[in-house]
Amino acid sequence: MTPQLQNPDELYSAFVEAESDVRRSLRTIDDGSDVPSPAGLLEASALLLELLLGAGCLFEVMDGEAKPRHLDRRLFDEVKRRCGIDLLEVGLAAARKFGPFERAPTSMTKARLLRDAKSILESCPIEGLEHLAAMTREDVLGHRCRRAFDDLRSFVRRNDPRFSERLGLVGRKYAEGVLSIEDVGLILRLSTADAVAALELHGFQRRIEVIRLSHDERTARFGRMRADRLARNGEPIFDPSFVDRDVVASERIEGVDARPWMMNSGH
16 A cells, blocks of 8 residues: 555544544535535545545454554455455545645554444535535546445444344344334334345345235235226336335345445445
């Protein structure tokens, strides 16, 4: 990496040093003020999120191992495979954007990563950044911001014991048929597709006895389908929720994560 970003602590420290300046610039979006350099703000925001995401992913890759003195190709490749972050590229871009990092390295710990990730997720005006990107035709930078934001949120969920506890309780109720997938999404604050992915990842599924419809339930469902078809005179209707539903169904059948192509997904 760059001379300033050669080990995990220095990677994390790059985020710490750049954070306050970027946060200050982001206030212009919250205040509704004019942004002097939209592309500059979008790039800085993307790099800040990517630095923290890269540090978090690196922590997971090390998985309890002693922090290496130098980042090597094996770590680069594994981080890129897991979260799509090229540590070398992000480190070089951050050094160019934010200048040399002069503070003594801050020790990267799980507690610090989670604290900073939660803080940046709460304060980052991600919808405002996406709107700014759309208005200035900086779609690539807007996508980078959104993808890093969502992946950082997933990092927090994976490593937050309180989320894991809620998922366990909700997952068991879902498996028993007490909660619908929509209920699970509302409780966990996830989209329907992300709720499905989280449940499947942790092995929560319903038995055939739970999902099998009775004769009366099947008749009622067919009746609603017929009434809907007659009401629109057989014409197709476009509803984003139907699109998302079909994508989720296809995803489960094919075993492919299709969420990046969903209309309402931030992926």
